[in-house]
Amino acid sequence: DAGITQSPRHKVTETGTxxxxxxxxxxxxxYMYWYRQDPGHGLRLIHYSYGVKDTDKGEVSxxxxxxxxxxxxxxxxxxxxxxxxxxxxxxAIGQGASTEAFFGQGTRLTVV
Amino acid sequence: QKEVxxxxxxxxxxxxxxxxxxxxYSDRGSQSFFWYRQYSGKSxxxxxxxxxxxxxxxxxxxxxxxxASQYVSLLIRDSQPSDSATYLCAxxxxxxxxxxxxxxxxxxxxP
Numbered sequence: 001d002a003g004i005t006q007s008p009r010h011k012v013t014e015t016g017t018x019x020x021x022x023x024x025x026x027x028x029x030x031y032m033y034w035y036r037q038d039p040g041h042g043l044r045l046i047h048y049s050y051g052v053k054d055t056d057k058g059e060v061s062x063x064x065x066x067x068x069x070x071x072x073x074x075x076x077x078x079x080x081x082x083x084x085x086x087x088x089x090x091x092a093i094g095q096g097a098s099t100e101a102f103f104g105q106g107t108r109l110t111v112v
Numbered sequence: 113q114k115e116v117x118x119x120x121x122x123x124x125x126x127x128x129x130x131x132x133x134x135x136x137y138s139d140r141g142s143q144s145f146f147w148y149r150q151y152s153g154k155s156x157x158x159x160x161x162x163x164x165x166x167x168x169x170x171x172x173x174x175x176x177x178x179x180a181s182q183y184v185s186l187l188i189r190d191s192q193p194s195d196s197a198t199y200l201c202a203x204x205x206x207x208x209x210x211x212x213x214x215x216x217x218x219x220x221x222x223p
Contacts, residue, residue: 031209031210033210035213040215041215042200042213042214042215042216043156043200043213045205045210045212048209048210050209056209058210090155090156094210094211096209099144100146100158100161100211101158101202101210101211102158103155103156103157104155105154105155106154106155
């Protein structure tokens with residue numbers, strides 16, 4: 001998986017609780033991404049980072065925040081989890097514009 | 113917002129046949145295209161990319177790009193049951209810092 005580790009791999013949480021997902025890379029790629037994948041919607045970008053402390057919103061950013069304090073780590077936080085955030089979350093890394101992205105193993109999050 | 117369209121399938125082909133997967137895109141200025149394969153319950157993995165008009169071949173896989181008609185195809189020759197997966201087309205998104213994905217075509221290769 002191109003040196004990308006996501007944690008946890010599975011999580012069940014209650015509505016209203018905060019949740020943080022972690023993505024760790026050993027490839028020294030500048031760009032890191034968080035996608036969610038849902039049936040009928042495909043992969044949708046939540047947030048991405050183009051450097052340490054440089055982040056931007058994606059297509060479905062509401063209810064999510066991110067932080068990147070080191071090149072290798074990109075955190076995704078659900079501030080107050082809702083059932084609509086039940087999904088599979090993928091972290092990806094890349095070299096930048098117009099280049100391919102490599103995906104982590106995914107985190108299956110269930111909000112009950 | 114750049115759009116990427118794929119037929120969701122499922123596309124069923126017999127073992128040994130050629131599977132043809134198509135992807136259309138809205139941005140005429142798109143320059144690079146990527147094909148990912150995703151097995152059920154797994155993460156997407158890159159299998160092909162193409163940057164210019166024409167064809168690119170890699171083993172049993174051929175990517176074909178037609179900029180005039182704004183579509184990109186993936187051909188899988190001698191299809192195997194192990195090729196059964198969902199195939200995702202992707203291209204650089206609005207800011208070119210990330211990829212925009214189609215919803216994928218599910219391929220089933222029947223032994």
